[in-house]
Amino acid sequence: MSERRIKSIFIVTGSIFLFLFIITPIFWMMLISFSKNISFLTGGTYQFSFSNYITILTSKSLHMMDYLKNSLIVASITSPIVLIISSFSAYAITRINFAGRRIIPLLVLSISIFPQISIVGYLYRWMGNFGWINSYVALVLPYLAWTSPLALWILLSYFSQIPKELDSAALIDGAKRPKILFRIILPLATPGVLSGLLLVFIACFNEFLFALMLTSDYRAQTISVGISLFQGLHGEIPWGELMAASFFVTFPLILLTLVFQRFIIEGLTTGAIKE
Protein backbone atom coordinates (compact mmCIF):
# COMPACT_ATOMS: atom_id res chain seq x y z
CA MET A 1 0.00 0.00 0.00
CA SER A 2 1.28 3.41 -0.87
CA GLU A 3 1.91 6.00 1.78
CA ARG A 4 -0.78 8.21 0.31
CA ARG A 5 -3.36 5.44 0.57
CA ILE A 6 -2.53 4.78 4.22
CA LYS A 7 -2.74 8.48 4.93
CA SER A 8 -6.16 8.77 3.32
CA ILE A 9 -7.43 5.74 5.24
CA PHE A 10 -6.34 7.38 8.49
CA ILE A 11 -7.96 10.64 7.53
CA VAL A 12 -11.25 9.00 6.54
CA THR A 13 -11.40 6.82 9.67
CA GLY A 14 -10.55 9.77 11.83
CA SER A 15 -13.18 11.94 10.20
CA ILE A 16 -15.87 9.28 10.60
CA PHE A 17 -14.98 8.81 14.25
CA LEU A 18 -15.02 12.54 14.90
CA PHE A 19 -18.29 12.93 13.05
CA LEU A 20 -19.97 10.14 15.07
CA PHE A 21 -18.52 11.51 18.29
CA ILE A 22 -20.09 14.89 17.65
CA ILE A 23 -23.31 13.84 15.96
CA THR A 24 -24.37 11.01 18.31
CA PRO A 25 -25.54 13.18 21.22
CA ILE A 26 -27.33 15.49 18.82
CA PHE A 27 -28.93 12.54 17.09
CA TRP A 28 -29.91 11.08 20.48
CA MET A 29 -31.41 14.40 21.47
CA MET A 30 -33.41 14.53 18.24
CA LEU A 31 -34.58 10.93 18.63
CA ILE A 32 -35.91 11.52 22.11
CA SER A 33 -37.48 14.83 21.20
CA PHE A 34 -39.57 13.16 18.48
CA SER A 35 -40.71 10.24 20.63
CA LYS A 36 -44.21 10.06 22.05
CA ASN A 37 -42.82 8.87 25.38
CA ILE A 38 -39.41 7.75 26.51
CA SER A 39 -40.49 4.23 27.45
CA PHE A 40 -38.64 2.99 24.32
CA LEU A 41 -35.45 3.48 26.27
CA THR A 42 -36.54 0.82 28.73
CA GLY A 43 -37.75 -1.70 26.16
CA GLY A 44 -40.98 -0.19 24.84
CA THR A 45 -41.61 0.56 21.16
CA TYR A 46 -40.56 3.85 19.57
CA GLN A 47 -43.46 6.05 18.54
CA PHE A 48 -42.79 9.07 16.37
CA SER A 49 -44.69 12.21 17.41
CA PHE A 50 -44.55 16.00 17.46
CA SER A 51 -46.27 16.12 20.83
CA ASN A 52 -43.21 17.38 22.74
CA TYR A 53 -42.74 20.23 20.29
CA ILE A 54 -46.42 21.12 20.40
CA THR A 55 -46.28 21.20 24.20
CA ILE A 56 -43.26 23.46 24.48
CA LEU A 57 -44.49 25.86 21.81
CA THR A 58 -48.09 26.12 23.04
CA SER A 59 -47.84 25.75 26.81
CA LYS A 60 -47.92 29.30 28.19
CA SER A 61 -46.51 28.33 31.57
CA LEU A 62 -43.24 27.14 30.00
CA HIS A 63 -42.54 30.62 28.49
CA MET A 64 -40.48 29.01 25.74
CA MET A 65 -41.06 31.87 23.31
CA ASP A 66 -40.24 34.48 25.97
CA TYR A 67 -36.93 32.81 26.73
CA LEU A 68 -36.10 32.57 23.06
CA LYS A 69 -37.03 36.20 22.51
CA ASN A 70 -34.83 37.27 25.46
CA SER A 71 -31.88 35.28 24.14
CA LEU A 72 -32.23 36.69 20.64
CA ILE A 73 -32.52 40.25 21.93
CA VAL A 74 -29.55 40.00 24.29
CA ALA A 75 -27.37 38.33 21.68
CA SER A 76 -28.37 40.71 18.90
CA ILE A 77 -27.71 43.78 21.03
CA THR A 78 -24.38 42.49 22.30
CA SER A 79 -22.75 41.21 19.13
CA PRO A 80 -22.77 44.40 16.99
CA ILE A 81 -21.63 46.53 19.93
CA VAL A 82 -18.79 44.11 20.67
CA LEU A 83 -17.74 44.18 17.03
CA ILE A 84 -17.72 47.98 16.90
CA ILE A 85 -15.65 48.23 20.09
CA SER A 86 -13.23 45.53 18.98
CA SER A 87 -12.85 47.05 15.51
CA PHE A 88 -11.67 50.31 17.00
CA SER A 89 -9.32 48.53 19.41
CA ALA A 90 -7.96 46.16 16.77
CA TYR A 91 -7.38 49.08 14.41
CA ALA A 92 -5.50 51.05 17.03
CA ILE A 93 -3.44 48.05 18.14
CA THR A 94 -2.43 47.01 14.62
CA ARG A 95 -1.94 50.48 13.12
CA ILE A 96 -1.00 53.08 15.67
CA ASN A 97 2.30 53.09 17.50
CA PHE A 98 1.65 53.69 21.18
CA ALA A 99 3.16 52.42 24.39
CA GLY A 100 1.64 49.11 25.48
CA ARG A 101 0.22 48.13 22.14
CA ARG A 102 1.65 44.65 22.51
CA ILE A 103 0.55 44.11 26.09
CA ILE A 104 -3.08 45.20 25.68
CA PRO A 105 -4.28 42.19 23.66
CA LEU A 106 -2.70 39.89 26.26
CA LEU A 107 -4.35 41.76 29.15
CA VAL A 108 -7.67 41.54 27.37
CA LEU A 109 -7.13 37.84 26.81
CA SER A 110 -6.24 37.28 30.44
CA ILE A 111 -9.61 38.75 31.43
CA SER A 112 -11.36 36.09 29.40
CA ILE A 113 -9.36 33.44 31.24
CA PHE A 114 -10.97 34.43 34.58
CA PRO A 115 -13.48 31.75 35.61
CA GLN A 116 -16.95 33.21 35.30
CA ILE A 117 -17.89 31.85 38.70
CA SER A 118 -15.23 34.02 40.34
CA ILE A 119 -16.84 37.27 39.27
CA VAL A 120 -20.50 36.38 39.25
CA GLY A 121 -20.99 37.13 42.94
CA TYR A 122 -19.56 40.59 42.58
CA LEU A 123 -21.57 41.15 39.42
CA TYR A 124 -24.74 40.21 41.29
CA ARG A 125 -24.13 42.80 43.99
CA TRP A 126 -23.23 45.40 41.44
CA MET A 127 -26.30 44.81 39.29
CA GLY A 128 -28.38 44.71 42.47
CA ASN A 129 -27.11 48.13 43.53
CA PHE A 130 -28.12 49.57 40.17
CA GLY A 131 -31.45 47.76 40.30
CA TRP A 132 -30.69 45.98 37.06
CA ILE A 133 -31.27 42.40 38.21
CA ASN A 134 -33.67 40.65 35.85
CA SER A 135 -33.15 43.12 33.00
CA TYR A 136 -31.44 42.92 29.61
CA VAL A 137 -28.82 45.42 30.78
CA ALA A 138 -27.69 42.99 33.48
CA LEU A 139 -26.81 40.50 30.76
CA VAL A 140 -25.64 42.77 27.94
CA LEU A 141 -23.00 44.56 30.02
CA PRO A 142 -21.17 41.44 31.27
CA TYR A 143 -21.51 39.83 27.84
CA LEU A 144 -19.85 42.84 26.24
CA ALA A 145 -16.82 42.42 28.46
CA TRP A 146 -16.83 38.65 28.33
CA THR A 147 -17.01 38.29 24.52
CA SER A 148 -14.82 41.27 23.56
CA PRO A 149 -11.55 39.29 23.81
CA LEU A 150 -12.88 36.73 21.34
CA ALA A 151 -13.87 39.37 18.80
CA LEU A 152 -10.72 41.40 19.39
CA TRP A 153 -8.41 38.48 18.73
CA ILE A 154 -10.26 37.43 15.59
CA LEU A 155 -10.11 40.98 14.24
CA LEU A 156 -6.46 41.40 15.26
CA SER A 157 -5.43 38.45 13.13
CA TYR A 158 -7.42 39.85 10.23
CA PHE A 159 -6.32 43.45 10.50
CA SER A 160 -2.66 42.57 10.85
CA GLN A 161 -2.81 40.81 7.48
CA ILE A 162 -3.99 43.92 5.68
CA PRO A 163 -0.89 45.70 4.38
CA LYS A 164 -0.05 48.90 6.25
CA GLU A 165 0.76 50.59 2.96
CA LEU A 166 -2.99 50.78 2.34
CA ASP A 167 -3.31 52.95 5.45
CA SER A 168 -0.41 55.09 4.31
CA ALA A 169 -1.96 55.44 0.86
CA ALA A 170 -5.31 56.42 2.35
CA LEU A 171 -3.71 58.93 4.72
CA ILE A 172 -1.93 60.52 1.78
CA ASP A 173 -5.18 60.49 -0.20
CA GLY A 174 -6.65 62.65 2.53
CA ALA A 175 -8.72 60.13 4.49
CA LYS A 176 -8.94 60.43 8.27
CA ARG A 177 -8.45 57.39 10.55
CA PRO A 178 -12.15 56.57 11.11
CA LYS A 179 -12.76 56.72 7.38
CA ILE A 180 -9.82 54.39 6.77
CA LEU A 181 -11.28 51.92 9.26
CA PHE A 182 -14.79 51.96 7.83
CA ARG A 183 -14.06 52.38 4.13
CA ILE A 184 -10.91 50.31 3.73
CA ILE A 185 -10.03 48.05 6.64
CA LEU A 186 -13.49 46.74 7.57
CA PRO A 187 -14.58 45.96 3.98
CA LEU A 188 -11.35 44.03 3.49
CA ALA A 189 -11.86 42.18 6.79
CA THR A 190 -15.50 41.26 6.07
CA PRO A 191 -15.01 37.52 6.70
CA GLY A 192 -13.39 38.30 10.04
CA VAL A 193 -16.17 40.68 11.00
CA LEU A 194 -18.87 38.17 10.05
CA SER A 195 -17.27 35.29 11.89
CA GLY A 196 -16.69 37.53 14.90
CA LEU A 197 -20.36 38.55 14.87
CA LEU A 198 -21.49 34.96 14.65
CA LEU A 199 -19.19 33.60 17.33
CA VAL A 200 -20.11 36.38 19.76
CA PHE A 201 -23.79 35.81 18.97
CA ILE A 202 -23.47 32.08 19.68
CA ALA A 203 -21.48 32.70 22.86
CA CYS A 204 -24.19 35.03 24.20
CA PHE A 205 -26.95 32.72 23.07
CA ASN A 206 -25.41 29.76 24.88
CA GLU A 207 -24.22 31.56 28.00
CA PHE A 208 -25.64 30.03 31.18
CA LEU A 209 -24.03 31.11 34.45
CA PHE A 210 -24.42 34.89 34.24
CA ALA A 211 -27.95 34.48 32.93
CA LEU A 212 -28.83 32.10 35.74
CA MET A 213 -27.55 34.43 38.44
CA LEU A 214 -28.54 37.83 37.11
CA THR A 215 -32.07 37.14 35.93
CA SER A 216 -34.98 35.74 37.85
CA ASP A 217 -37.95 35.13 35.61
CA TYR A 218 -39.22 34.80 32.04
CA ARG A 219 -39.06 38.57 31.51
CA ALA A 220 -35.28 38.45 31.18
CA GLN A 221 -34.20 34.84 31.50
CA THR A 222 -32.57 33.41 28.40
CA ILE A 223 -33.28 30.13 26.71
CA SER A 224 -30.36 28.26 28.23
CA VAL A 225 -31.61 29.05 31.72
CA GLY A 226 -35.20 28.49 30.65
CA ILE A 227 -34.52 24.98 29.45
CA SER A 228 -32.68 24.09 32.62
CA LEU A 229 -35.74 25.16 34.59
CA PHE A 230 -37.93 22.64 32.76
CA GLN A 231 -36.80 20.01 35.12
CA GLY A 232 -38.52 19.81 38.43
CA LEU A 233 -41.50 21.74 37.10
CA HIS A 234 -43.81 18.75 37.42
CA GLY A 235 -41.98 16.59 39.89
CA GLU A 236 -40.60 14.25 37.21
CA ILE A 237 -38.03 15.30 34.62
CA PRO A 238 -39.81 15.86 31.29
CA TRP A 239 -37.05 14.41 29.10
CA GLY A 240 -39.01 14.56 25.87
CA GLU A 241 -39.89 18.23 26.23
CA LEU A 242 -36.42 19.08 27.45
CA MET A 243 -34.87 17.48 24.38
CA ALA A 244 -37.41 19.09 22.07
CA ALA A 245 -36.63 22.52 23.50
CA SER A 246 -32.90 21.95 23.26
CA PHE A 247 -33.10 20.75 19.69
CA PHE A 248 -35.44 23.56 18.78
CA VAL A 249 -32.98 26.22 19.88
CA THR A 250 -29.92 24.42 18.56
CA PHE A 251 -31.35 24.11 15.10
CA PRO A 252 -31.22 27.82 14.14
CA LEU A 253 -27.62 28.02 15.36
CA ILE A 254 -26.65 25.00 13.29
CA LEU A 255 -28.31 26.55 10.24
CA LEU A 256 -26.59 29.88 10.84
CA THR A 257 -23.24 28.15 11.25
CA LEU A 258 -23.68 26.13 8.07
CA VAL A 259 -24.42 29.31 6.14
CA PHE A 260 -21.47 31.14 7.57
CA GLN A 261 -19.08 28.21 7.97
CA ARG A 262 -16.80 29.35 5.18
CA PHE A 263 -16.27 32.66 7.00
CA ILE A 264 -15.93 31.06 10.42
CA ILE A 265 -13.25 28.64 9.34
CA GLU A 266 -11.41 31.43 7.53
CA GLY A 267 -11.86 33.69 10.53
CA LEU A 268 -10.49 31.20 13.01
CA THR A 269 -7.51 30.09 10.97
CA THR A 270 -6.18 33.25 9.36
CA GLY A 271 -3.00 34.38 10.97
CA ALA A 272 -2.08 30.77 11.59
CA ILE A 273 -0.40 30.45 8.22
CA LYS A 274 1.33 33.17 6.30
CA GLU A 275 0.39 33.18 2.66
Place this chain on the structure above:
Amino acid sequence: MKKTAILVRNVKKIFSTAKGRVLALDRINLEIKPGELFIILGPSGCGKSTLLNIIAGLEEPTEGEIFFGDKVVFSDKKHLSLEPFERDVAMVFQSYALYPHMTVYQNMAFPLKNLKYKKKKIREQVIKIAQMLRIETLLERKPAELSGGQRQRVAIGRALVRTPQVLLMDEPLSNLDAQLRAEMRVELKVLIKDLGITTIYVTHDQTEAMTLGDRIAILKEGVLQQTGSPDELFYCPKNTFVAGFIGTPSMNFLSAEIIKSIKKPNITIGIRPQDIEIRPPNKGIINAFVKLVEKIGDKYLVHVDYRKQKIIIETSNFSKEKEVSLFWPKEKMHFFDKNGERIESVEIRFSFV
Protein backbone atom coordinates in the same frame (compact mmCIF):
# COMPACT_ATOMS: atom_id res chain seq x y z
CA MET B 1 9.40 81.55 -9.09
CA LYS B 2 10.38 80.19 -5.71
CA LYS B 3 13.89 78.87 -5.50
CA THR B 4 13.27 75.80 -3.41
CA ALA B 5 10.24 73.54 -3.44
CA ILE B 6 11.33 71.35 -0.55
CA LEU B 7 13.94 72.05 2.06
CA VAL B 8 15.06 69.32 4.45
CA ARG B 9 17.21 70.70 7.23
CA ASN B 10 19.19 68.63 9.74
CA VAL B 11 16.70 65.79 9.77
CA LYS B 12 17.60 63.00 12.15
CA LYS B 13 15.61 59.83 12.80
CA ILE B 14 16.24 57.44 15.65
CA PHE B 15 14.22 54.25 15.91
CA SER B 16 13.82 52.75 19.35
CA THR B 17 13.64 49.00 18.96
CA ALA B 18 13.82 46.10 21.37
CA LYS B 19 17.53 45.80 20.60
CA GLY B 20 18.18 49.45 21.35
CA ARG B 21 18.28 52.74 19.50
CA VAL B 22 19.07 52.71 15.81
CA LEU B 23 20.17 55.83 14.00
CA ALA B 24 18.24 55.57 10.71
CA LEU B 25 18.98 59.04 9.37
CA ASP B 26 21.80 61.30 10.45
CA ARG B 27 21.51 65.06 9.87
CA ILE B 28 20.11 64.98 6.35
CA ASN B 29 20.09 68.25 4.40
CA LEU B 30 18.39 68.47 1.01
CA GLU B 31 17.24 71.29 -1.20
CA ILE B 32 14.87 70.37 -4.00
CA LYS B 33 14.00 72.87 -6.73
CA PRO B 34 10.50 73.36 -8.15
CA GLY B 35 9.67 70.97 -10.99
CA GLU B 36 12.77 68.93 -10.31
CA LEU B 37 12.88 65.14 -10.55
CA PHE B 38 14.98 64.38 -7.52
CA ILE B 39 16.25 60.87 -6.83
CA ILE B 40 17.15 59.38 -3.48
CA LEU B 41 19.45 56.48 -4.24
CA GLY B 42 20.98 53.90 -1.96
CA PRO B 43 21.24 50.21 -1.15
CA SER B 44 18.41 48.56 0.77
CA GLY B 45 18.31 49.51 4.43
CA CYS B 46 20.05 52.85 3.92
CA GLY B 47 17.07 54.82 5.19
CA LYS B 48 15.82 56.15 1.87
CA SER B 49 12.23 54.98 2.33
CA THR B 50 12.23 56.37 5.87
CA LEU B 51 13.33 59.73 4.49
CA LEU B 52 10.53 59.64 1.93
CA ASN B 53 7.94 58.75 4.59
CA ILE B 54 9.21 61.62 6.71
CA ILE B 55 8.82 64.06 3.81
CA ALA B 56 5.34 62.63 3.16
CA GLY B 57 4.33 63.08 6.79
CA LEU B 58 3.78 59.37 7.43
CA GLU B 59 6.61 59.30 9.94
CA GLU B 60 7.99 61.97 12.22
CA PRO B 61 11.71 62.66 12.38
CA THR B 62 13.37 62.82 15.78
CA GLU B 63 14.95 66.18 14.98
CA GLY B 64 15.06 68.72 12.20
CA GLU B 65 12.88 70.89 10.02
CA ILE B 66 11.12 70.43 6.69
CA PHE B 67 9.79 73.23 4.51
CA PHE B 68 7.50 73.01 1.49
CA GLY B 69 8.19 76.30 -0.25
CA ASP B 70 7.94 78.87 2.55
CA LYS B 71 5.59 76.72 4.62
CA VAL B 72 6.99 74.80 7.59
CA VAL B 73 5.57 71.27 7.47
CA PHE B 74 7.70 69.84 10.25
CA SER B 75 9.75 71.40 13.00
CA ASP B 76 10.86 69.73 16.20
CA LYS B 77 11.50 73.07 17.88
CA LYS B 78 8.02 74.41 17.09
CA HIS B 79 6.43 71.00 17.83
CA LEU B 80 4.79 71.17 14.46
CA SER B 81 3.99 68.27 12.15
CA LEU B 82 1.46 68.59 9.34
CA GLU B 83 -0.61 65.59 8.30
CA PRO B 84 0.12 64.16 4.82
CA PHE B 85 -3.02 65.68 3.30
CA GLU B 86 -2.15 69.10 4.73
CA ARG B 87 1.16 68.90 2.89
CA ASP B 88 -0.58 68.27 -0.43
CA VAL B 89 1.64 65.36 -1.38
CA ALA B 90 0.76 62.30 -3.43
CA MET B 91 2.63 59.04 -3.25
CA VAL B 92 3.15 55.96 -5.38
CA PHE B 93 4.07 52.89 -3.35
CA GLN B 94 6.29 49.97 -4.27
CA SER B 95 3.40 47.54 -3.72
CA TYR B 96 1.08 50.05 -5.47
CA ALA B 97 -1.22 49.90 -2.40
CA LEU B 98 -4.39 49.97 -4.51
CA TYR B 99 -7.59 49.45 -2.53
CA PRO B 100 -8.44 45.85 -3.49
CA HIS B 101 -12.19 46.13 -2.93
CA MET B 102 -12.60 49.22 -5.09
CA THR B 103 -12.67 49.48 -8.88
CA VAL B 104 -10.00 51.41 -10.73
CA TYR B 105 -12.43 54.32 -10.98
CA GLN B 106 -13.17 54.26 -7.24
CA ASN B 107 -9.46 54.02 -6.47
CA MET B 108 -8.72 57.09 -8.53
CA ALA B 109 -11.76 58.96 -7.26
CA PHE B 110 -10.93 58.34 -3.59
CA PRO B 111 -8.53 61.29 -3.10
CA LEU B 112 -10.97 63.65 -4.85
CA LYS B 113 -13.89 62.43 -2.75
CA ASN B 114 -11.88 63.19 0.36
CA LEU B 115 -11.40 66.71 -0.98
CA LYS B 116 -15.21 66.91 -1.29
CA TYR B 117 -15.17 67.47 -5.05
CA LYS B 118 -18.49 67.38 -6.90
CA LYS B 119 -19.35 64.10 -8.63
CA LYS B 120 -19.20 65.60 -12.09
CA LYS B 121 -15.82 67.20 -11.46
CA ILE B 122 -14.48 63.90 -10.09
CA ARG B 123 -15.66 62.05 -13.19
CA GLU B 124 -14.02 64.58 -15.53
CA GLN B 125 -10.73 64.58 -13.68
CA VAL B 126 -10.50 60.77 -13.35
CA ILE B 127 -11.25 60.27 -17.03
CA LYS B 128 -8.73 62.94 -18.05
CA ILE B 129 -5.92 61.30 -16.07
CA ALA B 130 -7.01 57.78 -17.13
CA GLN B 131 -6.77 58.81 -20.78
CA MET B 132 -3.36 60.29 -20.20
CA LEU B 133 -2.19 56.97 -18.71
CA ARG B 134 -4.13 54.91 -21.27
CA ILE B 135 -6.17 53.06 -18.65
CA GLU B 136 -9.59 54.52 -19.54
CA THR B 137 -10.85 51.08 -20.64
CA LEU B 138 -10.01 49.53 -17.25
CA LEU B 139 -12.03 51.86 -15.03
CA GLU B 140 -14.65 49.31 -14.00
CA ARG B 141 -12.15 46.57 -13.10
CA LYS B 142 -10.82 45.63 -9.70
CA PRO B 143 -7.04 45.70 -9.06
CA ALA B 144 -6.89 41.87 -8.92
CA GLU B 145 -7.99 41.73 -12.57
CA LEU B 146 -5.11 43.91 -13.74
CA SER B 147 -1.57 43.08 -14.86
CA GLY B 148 1.43 44.44 -12.96
CA GLY B 149 1.98 47.22 -15.49
CA GLN B 150 -1.68 48.23 -15.40
CA ARG B 151 -1.72 48.34 -11.61
CA GLN B 152 1.35 50.54 -11.76
CA ARG B 153 -0.49 52.96 -14.06
CA VAL B 154 -3.51 53.03 -11.78
CA ALA B 155 -1.28 53.79 -8.79
CA ILE B 156 0.32 56.65 -10.71
CA GLY B 157 -3.13 57.81 -11.83
CA ARG B 158 -4.42 57.87 -8.27
CA ALA B 159 -1.44 60.00 -7.28
CA LEU B 160 -1.78 62.45 -10.16
CA VAL B 161 -5.54 62.83 -10.14
CA ARG B 162 -5.54 65.79 -7.77
CA THR B 163 -2.45 67.49 -9.24
CA PRO B 164 -0.45 67.50 -6.00
CA GLN B 165 2.23 70.00 -5.12
CA VAL B 166 4.75 67.21 -4.60
CA LEU B 167 4.82 63.69 -5.99
CA LEU B 168 6.64 61.01 -3.99
CA MET B 169 7.56 57.68 -5.50
CA ASP B 170 8.89 54.74 -3.48
CA GLU B 171 10.59 52.28 -5.84
CA PRO B 172 7.58 52.43 -8.15
CA LEU B 173 9.08 50.28 -10.90
CA SER B 174 10.79 47.56 -8.90
CA ASN B 175 7.89 45.09 -9.14
CA LEU B 176 7.82 45.19 -12.95
CA ASP B 177 9.81 42.92 -15.26
CA ALA B 178 12.91 44.34 -16.91
CA GLN B 179 11.40 45.24 -20.27
CA LEU B 180 8.30 46.90 -18.81
CA ARG B 181 10.47 48.75 -16.33
CA ALA B 182 12.56 50.27 -19.11
CA GLU B 183 9.41 51.33 -20.99
CA MET B 184 7.72 52.79 -17.92
CA ARG B 185 10.90 54.64 -17.01
CA VAL B 186 10.82 56.63 -20.23
CA GLU B 187 7.08 57.20 -20.02
CA LEU B 188 7.27 58.31 -16.42
CA LYS B 189 9.99 60.83 -17.13
CA VAL B 190 8.01 62.36 -20.02
CA LEU B 191 4.85 62.46 -17.89
CA ILE B 192 6.48 64.09 -14.86
CA LYS B 193 8.30 66.63 -16.98
CA ASP B 194 5.10 67.48 -18.91
CA LEU B 195 3.17 68.03 -15.71
CA GLY B 196 6.05 69.89 -14.09
CA ILE B 197 5.37 68.41 -10.66
CA THR B 198 8.22 68.43 -8.15
CA THR B 199 9.00 64.74 -7.70
CA ILE B 200 11.06 62.80 -5.21
CA TYR B 201 11.83 59.32 -6.41
CA VAL B 202 13.38 56.64 -4.24
CA THR B 203 15.25 53.75 -5.82
CA HIS B 204 18.10 51.32 -5.23
CA ASP B 205 18.68 50.94 -8.97
CA GLN B 206 21.48 53.24 -10.11
CA THR B 207 20.59 52.85 -13.80
CA GLU B 208 17.08 54.09 -13.03
CA ALA B 209 18.52 56.96 -11.02
CA MET B 210 21.01 57.96 -13.71
CA THR B 211 18.47 57.92 -16.55
CA LEU B 212 15.56 59.55 -14.70
CA GLY B 213 17.06 62.04 -12.33
CA ASP B 214 17.74 65.73 -12.66
CA ARG B 215 19.69 65.40 -9.45
CA ILE B 216 20.52 62.46 -7.22
CA ALA B 217 21.20 62.16 -3.50
CA ILE B 218 23.12 59.06 -2.47
CA LEU B 219 22.42 57.65 0.95
CA LYS B 220 24.38 55.00 2.84
CA GLU B 221 23.49 53.81 6.34
CA GLY B 222 21.48 56.95 7.01
CA VAL B 223 24.24 59.31 5.97
CA LEU B 224 24.03 61.49 2.88
CA GLN B 225 27.11 60.74 0.74
CA GLN B 226 26.77 63.13 -2.16
CA THR B 227 24.14 65.19 -3.94
CA GLY B 228 24.53 66.19 -7.55
CA SER B 229 23.56 65.73 -11.16
CA PRO B 230 24.10 62.27 -12.69
CA ASP B 231 27.20 63.61 -14.46
CA GLU B 232 28.69 65.04 -11.26
CA LEU B 233 28.23 61.73 -9.50
CA PHE B 234 29.67 59.77 -12.37
CA TYR B 235 32.65 61.95 -13.22
CA CYS B 236 33.42 63.38 -9.82
CA PRO B 237 32.40 60.95 -7.07
CA LYS B 238 33.12 62.30 -3.59
CA ASN B 239 34.14 58.97 -2.09
CA THR B 240 34.74 55.32 -2.91
CA PHE B 241 31.14 54.38 -2.00
CA VAL B 242 29.64 56.73 -4.57
CA ALA B 243 32.31 55.80 -7.09
CA GLY B 244 31.56 52.09 -6.66
CA PHE B 245 27.78 52.50 -6.54
CA ILE B 246 27.40 54.54 -9.73
CA GLY B 247 28.22 52.97 -13.09
CA THR B 248 28.10 49.37 -14.33
CA PRO B 249 30.28 47.44 -14.05
CA SER B 250 31.53 49.07 -10.86
CA MET B 251 34.64 51.23 -10.83
CA ASN B 252 37.89 49.30 -10.31
CA PHE B 253 39.82 50.11 -7.17
CA LEU B 254 43.57 49.57 -6.88
CA SER B 255 45.65 50.23 -3.80
CA ALA B 256 48.67 52.44 -4.22
CA GLU B 257 50.94 54.67 -2.20
CA ILE B 258 52.15 58.15 -2.77
CA ILE B 259 55.88 58.32 -3.42
CA LYS B 260 58.23 61.23 -2.95
CA SER B 261 56.84 61.66 0.51
CA ILE B 262 58.39 60.43 3.73
CA LYS B 263 55.22 58.86 5.10
CA LYS B 264 54.22 57.17 1.83
CA PRO B 265 50.48 57.38 2.61
CA ASN B 266 48.24 54.68 1.21
CA ILE B 267 45.67 55.72 -1.34
CA THR B 268 43.09 54.06 -3.55
CA ILE B 269 42.98 54.65 -7.27
CA GLY B 270 39.70 54.25 -9.10
CA ILE B 271 39.35 53.66 -12.80
CA ARG B 272 36.09 52.94 -14.62
CA PRO B 273 35.98 49.71 -16.68
CA GLN B 274 35.11 51.77 -19.78
CA ASP B 275 38.25 53.89 -19.44
CA ILE B 276 40.73 51.03 -19.58
CA GLU B 277 42.29 49.96 -22.84
CA ILE B 278 43.78 46.48 -23.39
CA ARG B 279 47.18 46.44 -25.08
CA PRO B 280 49.75 43.74 -25.81
CA PRO B 281 52.02 42.83 -22.85
CA ASN B 282 54.41 45.57 -21.63
CA LYS B 283 52.78 48.24 -23.83
CA GLY B 284 50.58 49.64 -21.07
CA ILE B 285 50.80 50.83 -17.47
CA ILE B 286 50.43 47.49 -15.69
CA ASN B 287 50.60 43.87 -16.83
CA ALA B 288 47.87 41.46 -15.77
CA PHE B 289 46.51 37.98 -16.40
CA VAL B 290 43.08 37.33 -17.90
CA LYS B 291 40.87 35.23 -15.63
CA LEU B 292 37.50 35.29 -17.35
CA VAL B 293 35.81 36.89 -20.33
CA GLU B 294 32.06 37.62 -20.39
CA LYS B 295 30.41 38.46 -23.69
CA ILE B 296 27.42 40.76 -23.37
CA GLY B 297 25.94 41.59 -26.73
CA ASP B 298 28.67 43.28 -28.73
CA LYS B 299 30.73 44.05 -25.63
CA TYR B 300 33.20 42.03 -23.60
CA LEU B 301 33.76 42.22 -19.88
CA VAL B 302 37.32 41.10 -19.30
CA HIS B 303 38.15 40.10 -15.72
CA VAL B 304 41.86 40.29 -14.98
CA ASP B 305 44.04 39.76 -11.92
CA TYR B 306 46.63 42.26 -10.89
CA ARG B 307 48.56 41.51 -7.69
CA LYS B 308 45.54 39.66 -6.30
CA GLN B 309 43.30 42.63 -7.08
CA LYS B 310 40.43 42.16 -9.52
CA ILE B 311 40.02 44.54 -12.42
CA ILE B 312 37.16 44.54 -14.90
CA ILE B 313 37.59 46.06 -18.36
CA GLU B 314 34.75 46.82 -20.71
CA THR B 315 35.87 46.64 -24.31
CA SER B 316 34.34 46.10 -27.72
CA ASN B 317 37.10 43.97 -29.23
CA PHE B 318 39.04 41.28 -27.49
CA SER B 319 40.94 38.32 -28.88
CA LYS B 320 41.74 35.54 -26.47
CA GLU B 321 45.07 36.70 -25.06
CA LYS B 322 46.15 35.27 -21.70
CA GLU B 323 48.56 37.99 -20.74
CA VAL B 324 47.69 41.62 -21.36
CA SER B 325 48.80 45.10 -20.48
CA LEU B 326 46.36 47.74 -19.32
CA PHE B 327 46.45 51.39 -20.28
CA TRP B 328 44.33 54.37 -19.26
CA PRO B 329 44.60 58.10 -19.72
CA LYS B 330 45.93 59.97 -16.68
CA GLU B 331 42.91 62.23 -16.39
CA LYS B 332 40.58 59.23 -16.05
CA MET B 333 41.99 58.30 -12.66
CA HIS B 334 40.16 59.07 -9.42
CA PHE B 335 42.17 59.32 -6.21
CA PHE B 336 40.80 58.51 -2.76
CA ASP B 337 42.56 58.75 0.60
CA LYS B 338 42.67 55.91 3.12
CA ASN B 339 39.24 56.91 4.45
CA GLY B 340 37.78 56.67 0.97
CA GLU B 341 37.41 60.44 0.52
CA ARG B 342 38.20 61.99 -2.85
CA ILE B 343 41.57 63.72 -3.23
CA GLU B 344 41.47 66.62 -5.67
CA SER B 345 45.00 66.83 -6.98
CA VAL B 346 46.32 67.66 -10.37
CA GLU B 347 49.54 65.79 -9.98
CA ILE B 348 49.94 62.80 -7.73
CA ARG B 349 52.92 60.54 -8.09
CA PHE B 350 52.29 57.05 -6.84
CA SER B 351 53.25 53.42 -7.16
CA PHE B 352 50.96 50.39 -6.96
CA VAL B 353 51.28 48.14 -3.96
